[in-house]
Amino acid sequence: MTNERDLLLYSIPPEGGAVWAEFEAAFPGKKPDCPLTADLIELALGQADDARLREHLAGCADCRALVEAYRRAGTGAAEADTESVAEEPNSVVLTGIFTMLLAGRTEEALRLLQPYLPEVLAAVGLDPGLAGRLWEFLRQKLRSERRASQASCPEWLRDFAREMLHRDDLPRQPQPEDWKPVVARCAFRKVQASPEETDGVRRLLQTAIDRGVTNPSYLDFLRLSGDPAGAVSGEECRRVIRKVSREEKRVARLFGLN
């Protein structure tokens, strides 16, 4: 659930002077005799055709523009299901990290990112063992710059490589598709690190990581093939698969890869 305090914080008019005033002024005003927005939406969607409404539209450019906008939005609306997005359980993470960055709460955002830093480093060809240094570097950088806009992961990594490792650039420049196995490994490792998991589950996950597994369902195959022999039951394995899948979605959302 998004934090109530943050919601209040973000609802306070920005102290942006002319920029915010200009932004706000771009929203047309509603006059007292303008119809309900629901009526305009129904008209735009062809669900209503009220003579009084049309009469009003004839004399109100703002409402005409709105009807036209809703008509356009209605055409594209079938493509996206806004509400279904809102109810996905993992959305909390996405909202959380961006909210934190945008609010300048970089410490919390970095804490959320921390478990994934070794994999991110490996993906760009750097030693995962540098995660601690990267973490400290990011903290210092974001603290000193105090700008959420600096929270660009590839830029961070490039800066880290240049400033801390004295390299010209990153050893590897991953393409978007290269991040899928990274996401999978992040998810496996995150579940593996969970204190509630048994040693058997941890070994099973380690086997998956070592073998470069990218599909959580493959865990069951690994179990049946007897890798961490008999240590994980079928039911336990299905629970872990579900947990890894959830985690994978969470990480994918975090990196915007889904």
Next chain:
Amino acid sequence: MIRSDLPHRAELLDALIWEGSDDDRKRWEAGPSAPAGASLMLVLRELPDESLAAAIRQGFLVKPAFEELFVHRYTAHLARWFYRWGSDSHAARDLMQQLFLRFYQRRLASYQAGDSFRAYLYKAAYHLWVEKVHRAHRPFPLDNIPEPRAGIAGPVPQAEAHELEERIDTALRRLPPDQQQVLRETMAGRKANEIAADLGLSKRAVFMHLFRARRRMEQALGVTARAVPKG
């Protein structure tokens, strides 16, 4: 209608939404005492967000409840959120219209009665922004945090955020005890049904306290919900 009647009428309507049956609501709508037009809008203005959302889900007073909840109450909030996320005004208007359209068409089908409506709306708006603006441009979204606008050090710069936090705390301490307690519990991440159980209140009463607390806080902090008028 006399303005002093408003709290009483709002209380009755709130009870009808949360505790009445569909038949009760239909009878009320057809009855002679049901307010309409501007009078109805005044009564709806006194209802918590969650009650209005519940009414829309029930198909009860959908159009006026939608107008109050989305257009009057949240257009300004949405504009500020989109601004802070880095949208320009055209994109913000488009996103807002898409949100309104989807919510109206679906009658808030995915909203869970009892959850904070504000948090639900914020999340929906944020995800629409991510889908339509943020992610549309680049594949790696941590690279995508928008550049701050000229003259503003960030969407909520730390110094400003710190000052605002202090203002929020001051305003919070000035709330009546019951409203303060409900808002503090909500800020601590607790849900309405948990708060209701602890305080021996109905969930409806919790929402009412929360609504009044938010309104007082917003007044104290200069958050004018109706500053941006039209959706």
